Amino acid sequence: MNRGKKLDIFIGANINQDWAVVEDGKKSSTLVELLEPQKHFLFFKKEKRRGKTVTLVGEFHISSQEITTTLKNLKKKLGCGGTFKDGWMEFQGEIKEKIRELLVADGFRFKHGH
Numbered sequence: 001m002n003r004g005k006k007l008d009i010f011i012g013a014n015i016n017q018d019w020a021v022v023e024d025g026k027k028s029s030t031l032v033e034l035l036e037p038q039k040h041f042l043f044f045k046k047e048k049r050r051g052k053t054v055t056l057v058g059e060f061h062i063s064s065q066e067i068t069t070t071l072k073n074l075k076k077k078l079g080c081g082g083t084f085k086d087g088w089m090e091f092q093g094e095i096k097e098k099i100r101e102l103l104v105a106d107g108f109r110f111k112h113g114h
Helices: 064-078 096-106
Strands: 041-049 054-056 084-086 088-092
Touching: 041 064, 041 096, 064 084, 064 088, 064 096
Parallel strands: none
Antiparallel strands: 041 054, 054 088, 084 088
């Protein structure tokens, strides 16, 4: 572009048009049904994030207070970081077998083959 030339840019919006409602595609954060630990059928997922392995366990349907205490105890016993998002517990590293032992001791069940 040379200096001195002005650009004619058309954005495509009309001022006279009415406002449009934009719908958010996120899931709702409400839990459908709270279950006892014995009624859960958990399974594992493994993901790579920024070149590091993350182990996901879920899907949990328990109260938020129980989730925080369970997650806090697991992180302390495993010695790793973790968080809870959208019904899934996320832990840093590939620690599937250690998590399974601790959750089975707490009364949770897993699907066959996981």
